[in-house]
Amino acid sequence: MKNEKTSLLNNGLIWFGAGVSIAEILTGTYFAPLGLKKGIAAIIIGHIIGCVMLFLAGIIGGKTRKSSMETVKMSFGQKGSILFSVLNVIQLAGWTAIMIYDSAIATNGIIGAGAWVWCIVIGLLIIVWIWIGINNLEKLNYVAMTALFILTLWLCKCIFFGNSVSIVSKSTLTFGAAVELAVAMPLSWLPLISDYTREAEKPFKATLVSVIVYGIVSSWMYIIGMGAVIYTGKSDISQIIVKAGSGIIGLLIIVFSTVTTTFMDAFSAGVSTEAILNKLNSKWVAIIITIIGTIAAMIYPMDDITNFLYLIGSVFAPMIAIQIADYFILKKDCIKAKFNIKNLIIWLLGFILYRILMHVDIVIGNTLPDMAITIFMCVVVSKITKIIKN
Template sequence: MIYDGAVSAGTIFNSGHALFAIIIGALIILWILIGITNLGKVNIAAMTGLLLLTIILCVVIFRNGTPENAGTAMSFGAAVELSASMPLSWLPVIGDYTRDAREPIKASLVSTIVYGLVSMWMFTIGMGASIYAGTSDIAEICVRAGIGIAGLLIIIFSTVTTTFLDALSAGISAQSICKGLNSKWAAVAASIIGTIGAILFNMDDITGFLYLIGSVFAPMVAVMIGTYFFLKRDAEHQTFDWMNLVIWLIGFILYRLLMHTDFVIGYTLPDMLITMLLTVLAGKLFPKSISTERIVR
């Protein structure tokens, strides 16, 4: 995400992406150091500005553009898969971000609804950009529309406010593995590593990575749903379950195999349903699976 934001910002000003990667990385670290509890007014200002700028971008695309050939279309199933990968990968992030909410059910519900509505809006902008502007490059669209500075602000702040959550979650995950780590400084370290990676490596095509995300998180979420909602097992009071790990691995392999078949509904849903069924069946047949250590969250 740092790479994409830096490349887009660099395109607007016809410069390399390294400088903007450093700027975005520094802002992400600043967001982390300020902390979630102190980000109230800062986040409100950033989100309000992003909302207004995105409305402007949306109006520019659909009012001034003319329909053009959008290029070769992917299959509906492939589009479903790429659309499903990001929300699935965000589940742990949202869990880390809302874990201290006073009303977790309401916080999760609001997160889901807002994420869904805004995602549909963003997909609409992307589709409109491809059809009316003849390109899906947001930086090129901003340059053509004459909103270079506004476009730059959209790119940088949307990257910072989103990737900040990724880095924060990385810090929390690191702390859950190594109890002695400070989650905030682990998040800062993750941001630094991400910034260096964005400068050194080419990440123009991340389609394969999105499919990898889907193959990892789809069976993981299925195991979680089967264990918590159907087997009624609370992870906070259960020991580490090797059976669930094996089922996740089966789900992972199944996803990679299903990738070779183009289903109209994609392969995330079939993979999740099969993995969930295996989780419930294994839980019923082997209620006392092999366990090693207690999970502490």
């Protein structure tokens, strides 16, 4: 049976669900030291940078009808791409565990059944979502996303129009570091956006809709997190919700948002494994990843994800920079080669550069400079190679 292509609305709903995330709200709490105006500016600048990269990655997959990790083969070769497929599966498994952990802690703060109980409940709901499948989610997404939209409006009311105390944290965070934290979240979706745009009826429009919806909603979640600290003096979302007298509503926000976001992580982990071993069934792999993530969330503490976000940036920013250079500038396709050694070396240099730039306070963050230098290296190496051959 021929796979049905996804509509613009369905893609928009999927990425709305990706943006409404407890992890993004919690990351937003780190922005409070900047104050509201600077914090919002850092969030918007960071999301613009990250979402432009996300759009370009999505276009590559949408136009070529390849999954994210299949598009990586175009720049790094059949075997060379395995490195990124493995790293992507690891980061997606990590995200699955983090999302379940954050959600379980927050929901347990509202209804104290035990965090491990909520881990199991949320894990089971994600498995149901995976089992239904991306092409059968549209009607269910109408209901889920409408509910989430209403519930997050209620959460905004609780935070911004409750009993404000206007407290700003005394901890330090530079503007450049804040921008980088904002870039990091859309950057974390780079290795999987093509898993969805490849299925779209209209790839360009679907990618544009997906990125715009995600960018707006993700920024909104960051601002909610930042506002929670500035206006209530607390970063514990569950406690804010309880004090506002909206426990059940808050619980629904947390659970719904976790399921719709984490589904994407687990689903794409399954798709990525097919790029490593095509005999594996992506749906069953996604379910196994969810089970592993649920167990990890029950065992390990995962309260601070900033280092995890920076690690994702250092791996995938230079990767997508090379893909952008090859696809849009150099018009190169190395999918038939086993390895593209030149690109793998350039990626390693880009990775090292990112880690170095993390110690330099750049007002626009370090992702954009790292990607610009990586793209420049790709173009220069390509030109030199042509000159040598001639």
